[in-house]
Amino acid sequence: MADYRLPEELMEALKSKFPGMEVSERQDVTLPLDDLVPFMTEIKENPDYAMDFLTNLTCVDYPDYFEMVYNLVSFSHGYTLMVKTRIEDKENPEIPSLIPLWSGADWQEREVYDLLGIVFTGCPGHPTRIFLEENFKGHPLRKDFQWEGGREP
């Protein structure tokens, strides 16, 4: 299996710049919420990383926090990177939008807002619901969402 992870020295450089980040065995990066935008800006703008393609953006509802997951690809270097960050506030989950960096985040953030109720800040008029109707109550992919019919979960 070929390796598409960032080389060690680039990872070290990131670590010294963002001391709050944790790196898993598989090289998934977990960031404090405040570091998200500076970190993403660095790996996109710095030609050493050049993560120009945001391939996937999603969110998971854990009992104590929401976890945002971003999958990035660098076309020029061939690297891939998974970046995660936790939103501890389960009542009013908010996170800066990444549309200024990757326009592809637009619809994916709207999907996350629609189904999980994460509010993306920094872009006026964004996010709005994308699949469900405007007056729909609740966010179905949350674990506490009550639904009728179907099978017992």
Next chain:
Amino acid sequence: MKTQTYYLNLGPQHPSTHGVFRIILELDGEVVVKATPVPGYLHRGIEKLAEARTYTQVIPYTDRMDYLAAMLMNWGYVEAVEKLMGIEVPERAEYIRVIVGELSRIASHMIATGAYGADIGALTAFTYTFRDREYVIDLLEMVSGSRMTFSYFRIGGVAADFPEEFYPAVKKLLDQIPAMCDEYDGLITGNEIFQARTKFVGIIPPEVAVDYSLSGPVLRGSGVNYDLRKVRPYSVYDRFDFEVPLGKNGDCWDRFRIRIEEMRQSKRIIEQALEQMPEGPVLGKVPKVIKPPVGDAYAEIESSKGVYGCYVVSDGSPKPYRVHFRRPSFINLGYLGKLLEGWKIADVIAILGSIDIVLGEVDC
């Protein structure tokens, strides 16, 4: 003279939207000022449903996303679960996956090609590609017992080996594919009216395509060489010799043309796979109850529409804690609103058709 813009509602029921999809067009005369796509009419909440199913029970739901290339939809999901559990897939199963996956790609591109002809006004084209797609579907039926929703993939391999009668039948089809593609080229690609409607229409510059996370023929039509089968080969794709067709101008014409070229390349891949295919089991060592360890995994494959990814989270129980599908049609459609601005209303249909969306996948 004072003029004002007006609104035109396109869809949700409209033959050109390939399903239930709505676009609110703000028009100045016949020029699009603003376009607001409204998806969601086919949203079934597959990601939520998956949380109440076992890992194996999720496979049939993936069929119902891109139902025109259901084999590929199975593939992305099982690959993510296999990655999570560290399951080795037997070599023969990998080859079978490549063969049915590429057949599915051909079937999907045939619909895209024919339906695009129909969108532009060449309804005859649709009958030709649909006729040929039947042959491909017959093959997949022979293998899986189903014509659309195959559910043929299993975690760790595939459901069954090819039946004996599959081999002569697939050989016969492969011999005909170049002639079929030539026929489409003669009937549609070479048509002067078709070219006038599509060339230099709906241009996507390469840097914009990357910025908007577009993938598949839509991205490659703009000349960006990004095909996962080449860039990050999964399964056994590194063993085949094939080319990645690229566009030059990023217009509707390029996106359309690439799909026909890809069918020819898929034929090459299947031929090589049939030749190299080893004997052996088609299902790996998989526990009876699938209970992945606590953790997560993200896997991607190249589907007919673009990069299809699947993110699976396990809490150690027999049911997935969270499943997310990165559907290429959905993300490709995210750029439509911007893309339509400034083009004439007649071009709207041409541009929408060139993206090749399947609403089952967009809405999920």
